[in-house]
Amino acid sequence: MRITPDDLYPDPLDIDVTLQPGAVDYALDLEQNGPLHVKARAERIEEHRGPKDVVLDIRLRGTVDGAFQAICGRCTTPIPQRVSESFDLIFRPSGTDAGLGERAITEAETEIGYYEPSGLSLEDVVREQVLLTLPERALCREDCKGLCPHCGENRNERDCDCESKQIDSRWNALQGFSAN
Ligand SMILES: [Zn+2]
Ligand SMILES: [Zn+2]
Incomplete structure (x- = not known):
């Protein structure tokens, strides 16, 4: 109009x-x-x-x-x-x-x-x-809390374990490095 x-x-x-x-x-x-x-x-x-x-x-x-x-x-x-x-x-x-x-x-x-x-x-x-x-x-x-950038899960509804997996893998890499 x-x-x-x-x-x-x-x-x-x-x-x-x-x-x-x-x-x-x-x-x-x-x-x-x-x-x-x-x-x-x-x-x-x-x-x-x-x-x-x-x-x-x-x-x-x-x-x-x-x-x-x-x-x-x-x-x-x-x-x-x-x-x-x-x-x-x-x-x-x-x-x-x-x-x-x-x-x-x-x-x-x-x-x-x-x-x-x-x-x-x-x-x-x-x-x-x-x-x-x-x-x-x-x-x-x-x-x-938004969506998980890794798996897309709505973190208000459910906690995924992507973040702890990430920390684990970094930790594992570090351990592997120090073992060599
Ligand atoms: Zn929201
Ligand atoms: Zn996730």
Whole structure:
């Protein structure tokens, strides 16, 4: 779904959509589990920068709510995640601030994004909000022991003896060496 300032004039646009899994690509290790609800209001904001310089911004505020499944970064176990977040964002036409340089954007404006001439993609906004909410690297638990690099066993579930075998073989090699 794309939103342009023309869609928001004279009246703001109320959005109430359900995105099915697959509608948005998140990350390789993150999947949407079931429908995702997005409720938002999009408004057109006129930013007066000079007597004849009016920038048409899109303000989007609302909530995103749904279930996700991340993958543990150590043992690849699926981890259910819940996203229920509200957002309030401003989007300017892309290229608007190109001449200003990064420093001109003040701290209070860090929530500012940009929309393309074809409009603001709701799916892009949703993806960004979901990824911001969830930890960058998910772990099934803080002390996850991960997979054994030798046999692939999930060491949270079962201890394999690969490591002790390795130590044994090193020890044997050493003994053999000293015996010669
Ligand atoms: Zn894990
Ligand atoms: Zn092992």
